[in-house]
Amino acid sequence: MKRNSLRFKVALFFSALSIALLLAQALGVRALAEAQEEKLIAALIRDDMASVLKSYEANPALLPPFDVRINGYVSGAERxxxxxxxxxxxxxxxTHEIIIDGREIHIAIAPLGPAVQNQRLYRIYDFNIYEKHFKEVVNALMAGTGVFALLTIWLSFxxxxxxxxxxxxxxxxxxxLRPGESAPIHPGKYDEAELIGLVEAFNDHHRRMADMIAREKAFTGNVSHELxxxxxxxxxxxxxxxxxxAIVGKSRAxxxxxxxxxxxxxxxxxALLTLAREESARDVEPVAVANLIDAALTPFADxxxxxxxxxxxxxxxxxxxxxxxxxxxxxxxxxxxxAVRHTDHGRLQFRYADGWLHIEDTGPGxxxxxxxxxxDRFYQAEAPRASTTGxxxxxxxxxxxxxxxxWAIEIGSEPGQxxxxxxxxxxxR
Structure with missing residues (x-):
């Protein structure tokens, strides 16, 4: 199973946290800027309408053209x-926002005084240029956030x-570390208290492993001699x-x-001694398989x-x-x-094909x-006769x-076959 490194996890955590904070900040700044933009536009329209209405009421001759379709005077703040x-x-x-020719237009509607026969004034405001510049600034802010996010990932790693x-x-x-061969790890090389504790735990484990291996070597040496x-x-x-x-019959058997x-x-x-010697795994040589099989069969000839x-x-x-x-x-x-212990009749066959040595018997399966x-160690399958148990x-x-x-090893069996x-x-090779 593939596992991520501690460095990757730490970098991923800091990157995700930093990017989340940058994104939240960028979205918050964008929302605040949009709210401030709307407030600014509303204040501009309010001040402009107050000034225009006051001038029209003071001098009706300044009124803009009258539009019979909407039954009101239409004035444009833009040329x-x-x-x-x-x-x-x-x-x-x-104040209203409507779409005209694909553009967002602000319209301020206000009634005129009795001097102009209580008609309504429609004043048009086009802030598209300013809103376009505003969006460009906001987009630049978001792009900058993306650049900072990439920089954050690099810095996090x-x-x-x-x-x-x-x-x-x-x-x-x-x-x-090699038990009995390597010196313990020196804790003075590390600064963090947690690492120093980990080093001490490793050193303690290393000492216990060395003692255990020494006891095992002594035991295997004793086994080799005493057995x-x-x-x-x-x-x-x-x-x-x-x-x-003079020894014949059952006695010879x-x-x-x-x-x-x-x-x-x-x-x-x-076998036990070989398993106990770790260095034996490096002692390999070309071996003739057929000759080794013959040698292994010799003790079972009778x-x-x-x-x-x-x-x-x-x-x-x-x-x-x-x-x-x-x-x-x-x-x-x-x-x-x-195989011999569990097979009473038939054959014992050795075949080699495609890098696999197959050993087949005709036992009960x-x-x-x-x-x-x-x-599994000490596991014994049910045997048809007590004499075949090991x-x-x-x-x-x-x-x-x-x-x-x-060496990979596989066992396939079917009862009776x-x-x-x-x-x-x-x-x-």
Whole structure:
């Protein structure tokens, strides 16, 4: 899942807040300017009408031409002649705005005194030029707001970079930390109290991780010695007893079971030790897949023969993949063990196609409800016979190995038709 950086979030917050404030300010200034414009126009018209009415009442000879269509005198404050529509006669006294030839025109209507036979005066005002200039100023204000908004975004990203610089530096230092190899982070490099607390928490976690890894290395070393020594003794004793011709029948079969159990325990110990060694993920080499499969099948030869299972390795002998040999051997061993343990008849087939190694068996299959959990540690699907049950750790180890080395693994199964395990192993180039 893609996540945004702290810098982006801080910049986005400051940008959104600043742009909202700039926009609110611009809209407020525009609304205030428009209100002031209307008040100014109303005051100009009021003063002009008072002066004109006073002059006409003092000297009726100054009255403008009479328009019979609207039954009143028509006077223009502008030199440009404007013809009023006949509907203007129905307008009440006062100031009105009408549209004439696509222009907004103000009309002031006022009754004349008794000296002019109580007629009405229609005085026309055209403020379009002033309103046009006003709109240009307002548009310039809005454009300036847009420029400031862009500048705000740029400044927000710059300032957010300064704010989160130390957080980014801390992240880089944390990435370079290696338990037992790197020195703790020095809190004196940071100014903010919150970051210093975070540094101390990281250092504490780093110390605990180093102690845990030291204990784990000591434990794996002890396991390597304490387990392998008795297992080697058991294995050697089994090999010596196999040379004794007096051991026959069931005794020899039990001896072989002990030897196989010792081999399995040794493989399990190797798997656990490999998982515990982080540096093993870098130890890779070209590996012949077919030869490794043959080697992994060898310990199961007797079991395959007893059950009458046929192992088919349909993999080209020259095919090589780049992998950790021990890890891949452990994965194959566990997958083969799982397949052999649950298959009583039929075959065990190995195929390689399009970068995937497919291991198929003709066992009873895995119920659909159990498929999502087959890689869970200690999980055991229901088995038709108690003898086929395991410890529930083999496939969990396989999944850990695959995750460690980046191998995709998939399991497909249908009850009664067998199981197919697919392992992604791109060929070496």
């Amino acid at each position: 440009r002649a404007i013809v009023l529509p006949q509907t203007a006669a129905g307008l009440p006294a006062g 710059g300032l957010s970079g300064l704010l989160v610089r130390q957080v980014a530096g801390l992240a880089r230092q944390v990435k370079t 392998r020594t008795p297992l080697t003794t058991i294995k050697t004793s089994c090999e010596l007893l196999e040379q004794d011709a 039990r001896l072989q079971q002990i030897e196989r159990a010792a081999d399995n325990m040794r493989e399990l110990a190797n 079991c395959l023969a007893q059950k009458g299972l046929v192992a088919r390795v349909e993999v080209e002998r020259e095919l090589q993949v780049v992998a950790n040999r021990s890890a891949l051997a452990i994965v194959l061993s566990n997958l083969i063990d799982n 895995i119920p659909a409800r159990d498929l999502p959990h087959v890689f 410890a529930g750790i083999g496939l969990a180890i396989v999944k850990k190995m695959c995750d460690r080395y980046g 067998g199981t197919r395990v697919s392992l992604s192993l791109p060929p070496a």
